[in-house]
Amino acid sequence: MALNALNTATAGLQVTQAAIGIVSQNVANQSTPGYVKRTLTPVSQSGNAGVGTGTVTRVLDAAAQKQLRLETSGAAYTDLVASIHSQIDALYGTPGSEAALDGVVNAFAQSLQSLASDPSSAPNRSTVLSDAGRLANRISDVANGVQELRTGLESRLGADVASASKLLSEIAALNVKIVGSTGSGGGDSLAAELLDQRDQRITELAQSMDVQTNAVGDGSVTVLTSSGVTLVDHGSAATLAFDGRSQLGPSAVYSTDASMRGVGTITATTPSGARIDLVADKAIRSGSIAAALTLRDDTLVQAQRQLDDLAAGLSRAMSDRNVSGTAATGEGGSGFDIDLTGLQAGNTVTLALRTSGVARNVILMPTMGNAPAAIDPNLMDDPTALVVPFDIAGGPSTFAGAIASALGTGFAVSAAPSGGAGAVRILASGLTLTGATASITVPTSATDTRNGAEQLPLFVDSGSGNSVYTGSFEGGSHLTGLAQRLTVNPALMADTSSLIGYAGTTGAGDAKRPSFLYDALTGRSRTFSAASGIGGISAPYSTSVQDFAQSIIDAQGAAAAQAQQLDEGQKIALSTAQSRFGTQSGVNIDEELSRLIQLQSAYAANARVLTAAKDMIDTLMRI
Template identity: 45%
Template structure:
């Protein structure tokens, strides 16, 4: 090998080691910096004529792209689970620890305990006051919980709006960084830009589930988990959100803009075409998906449970049950019942038996004052064993009978005499047999002549303190009732009405009939619970006592919180595992860099020694 060849080889080696030392220095300086990916210099041997050397081909980032993509997916999942867990934990604090003095189950128990004491001593003014105090605390607790649920929904709405704005900003930032990468600057600069781009994508993955790919130029493309393109070198869509400032129980999402009470997310492409991202289920994971689920499902269901609790609490104490009178018409048998006392929202139930087989079924007919209130909302629907039908009473008793006949079909005969409704079977004995016909009117006064013990103990503050009847006029009266339930002001003005329910003849002050009725209706009487509450994941109606229903709601809330926490803990473990795998290749290890630096320094010294030796030999030759 000639001296010139040796000199060229040493110089090329010197350049490579200088580049390598610079990369090592940069790695050490950025050790621990979030988003920094370790760099290395790739080298290759060169042959130019008779000259053999080494050259650095590129500064490369060390990372596993498959693991990186998995990391972004797990990040979206972790943001989803942590957002839900945090929100439900906040509500759990609002509900209170089960058994604590302010917990919902404890407040309800105090109310039933006070009724027990009043039953034992109805004439005691102290006991009557204790009942009203406990009832007031229960109503206030339901009011506060309803307000807390809606505050959490409003917070979710605000967070959705903030996340949408942040996504647009991230996509804009990604555009400039991506363009500089594609322009092909130096390898060292490009590596830094790719780190910056990855940090932007990593933050984007917190808000929504995404998938990325690169073309031959290194330009990035991003689609959502649902397949919607959001970036292709530049933003493919612009996200929009028409948020609301404050949400209430009636503020619900709908694909129909005219009936929608909350904000929706739109995606507008570069041609001006717009789609509803929520209706098209674009968001399947990440912070936005979690807040949408909280706002439109989880918290709406929780409000429905509170509303149902308030409705059952009120109706159990105010609704009378008027059993029909058995009648026969030839071979046909059935019942008569008077509909005169029914108000909007009150119901009549028809129980029957299917023959052969003996299965029992029910029709529930709900009074409405106008056909505009039909059909009834989904929250009023029953199940396979209980068909709920709205009946327009505006046309009079004959129209009511005709509507009921159309609803139940053949096998029954429906007729009326004034307000008296009659339903009989066909007398065949092998189709459907009538078992019972019951009207359930709501008591509207605290006492009356020859009255019954039922009373409007709790009333609707949003309806002029009127009795709760379950009306569907305009919208369901149950919607948001937990936030409006209050004690009847008449009871506060006259505590004797907790005992006295007859004026002629007057009920004795020591009579326990009404206190006993109040207690039994809450602790023993079975109530039909609507499917809107979806307790235990069920969508069917169920029969339970008010006391049992309160316990089930409290238990369901606690279980939901625990499930959310466990899911988040599992997801965080999965995220940490992927982060560890990603760090194995991409994270800077200072000890490893120091070892590499020593190797480079030795190589640098060796190349420098060769250059020095060649110079000495050349000088010697020049002197010959």
């Protein structure tokens, strides 16, 4: 009986000592990232052997851990989005300040107004050109800043993808160690340590991309994206690669067509050698990688488009005349007569159609025969329009025939009975033609400054030999990247009197041209692309150039504020998830100390039993 008591007390001491060791380990790792609290579960021994050490168990709340990873991915996403939006907003400057984009636009408008008030003033002419140059430079600076942000994100994607690939490899290696830990002699403590390491790697991975895990019976886990792409399966991991570019420009955009793609994409290579384009498959939906992709391919591309549209609107407001058709009827149906005299490649002719109650625009795009057969409608003001190129290389007398050939059946196109050589009559049958408009660039070159019209090539495209911007697609889209290339016409810098004299008969006191330029900037409504996102994403936006510039600043400021608000909300959600996980699976010092006191009492009790049993045995031995 004494021997049984001795054995039981010894077993109790061993279990208590092991439990005290677990408490000590918990306390020591209270601040260790990824450490999950452990407990010791004793087991009853058969006969009179008392208790055994049992197993070391991690107190893991799987639901809380899953929520933590979800919020971790979300927080990494909103943090990067808020940071980039804040930097975009800063590029435009403090609204209303002299150096801000709106301040520079307003200064240019004021200088034009001053010139219209006193057209004979040489200083006023110089101020107009100086302020125009400041405006072009400011637009270029902002656009260059946008591309620098895109290049920075490209570099970050490379680093994040490399880090994620390394984590996947480490998770797979830990899977192997965990499965084999029971036979390694390390016991439950080693397995718990390995499980902590694996969980920590997965949580780190969640910062880069949204992942979920499935436990496997052998102790390993399968790691997948939330879209279902398997990244880790037992001891095998996919390898992630990013073919980044060192420098991004306005024309460098993402495309599923590798020959057209100007930015990096993420490829997952499975152990079997299969390759998956995670960007094309939209497999990554949260985390810093998803945020960087969205910012690089959508947010900042749209910011560039806004600046390109502003540059194009600024240039064409000064140099274009707007033409509206007049109603006409004939044997081919009803439609419009419109004078397209002076039409240049890139100028648009818009036909408003209605059929079966549905309205749609057809954009006739004049070319000199060198434009692509298909033109991306997203580069037009109306992305829902049908873009129809037609060749004007033969001159105005061929306009009617070229348009008729391009439109095909259902339309009757002929030379208009009245008007210039480029006047055409467009009639439709079977559908309703509700409008016909055109925007025609008047100057034919940068030196065409005294063309007898009020329009002036004040701004030119420095990337195309200081040519007048018309929106042409010859050799590619002239719109893309115009913000970086916009400059003041050097011909005007050499002869400022052209700001006043628009024909041989006009003198230094004629205010007609400066008044036209001022109204073109501040009062005359122009149509801006729906792709800019100003005023909606499904329909063109009409306003003055000055108001469009202000709308860009307002939109970017609102986007930055919204992104910051979302980030703050997500940080609260992450903090809540961290608190919940810490409460369930983290180390609470007060609980551990209370547990230690209980174990000390148990240890002392077992020690007393052991002493009493020993005394009994000693007494028996002396008999």
